[in-house]
């Protein structure tokens with residue numbers, strides 16, 4: 112039996128534009144998905160998943176999903192099942208054990224489909240645990256590459272390496288096409304996350320931006336401007352200039368709004384944080400609903416968000432410098 116965990120993430124800058132070759136800077140946060148894997152006889156899978164949303168989500172299936180008792184949309188459930196199947200296929204391939212069967216238990220502190228990289232964290236932790244259970248040790252970069260293949264397939268080719276690389280290596284990272292690197296020397300980033308209780312459909316939102324970009328030159332230019340914001344953000348990050356980072360987050364949110372991927376609920380959370388004097392605030396991830404991230408060293412944004420109608424949950428999140436790791440089993444620990 113092996114248990115591995117991997118962190119979720121926020122996008123400090125660059126979601127959507129990263130799909131078209133601009134750089135992005137996601138940051139891992141201290142909310143993790145834990146996957147426990149035990150090999151079982153036969154080639155069937157048995158999966159138990161809990162708490163994939165903050166409200167709780169259980170799906171149990173052997174190979175084929177039975178109608179699970181869940182309060183999230185069917186497409187999200189299908190995607191969750193697809194991610195788990197994909198992680199298992201990668202582990203079977205890495206270990207050259209195409210018929211290996213597994214009992215898998217997933218626990219996640221990361222809301223599903225809310226822009227915090229829940230699927231990437233589950234896939235990364237799942238691949239790590241399942242390969243170790245079969246006696247194969249992959250490096251975090253190898254896990255990231257395999258996890259990207261899974262996301263790419265489940266999301267019909269509309270995925271960047273940002274989520275999976277960030278979850279596998281932890282900390283703040285920079286991703287530009289297949290050039291993925293860790294950013295060293297990051298200042299303390301006082302993240303406050305607000306969650307509207309909803310979720311966006313990543314595939315649909317990415318397709319919407321793609322269509323706008325094809326139709327309007329100014330939409331294509333907006334995507335390029337996000338790239339410029341990211342490059343300025345990298346400089347502010349290396350200077351440790353939190354005020355500049357906040358201003359650039361505000362700018363990044365405005366450009367995402369122009370591309371049609373925000374939502375009224377997200378804008379309301381962003382404005383609640385700004386009016387409480389956060390240094391900056393933006394949506395994180397695909398958008399459409401889910402989470403915003405604000406930068407605030409004081410209690411202001413957290414308190415304001417708590418009292419904002421439509422804000423289901425608010426929490427502070429530290430940067431998590433720990434990527435994927437084995438919590439027990441595999442190498443004989445614990």
Ligand code: PMV
Nearest residue numbers: 126127226228270271396397
């Ligand atoms: O909402 P998330 O965490 O799945 O992030 C999606 C980020 C996009 O840039 C919109 C797509 C991608 O794969 O990079």
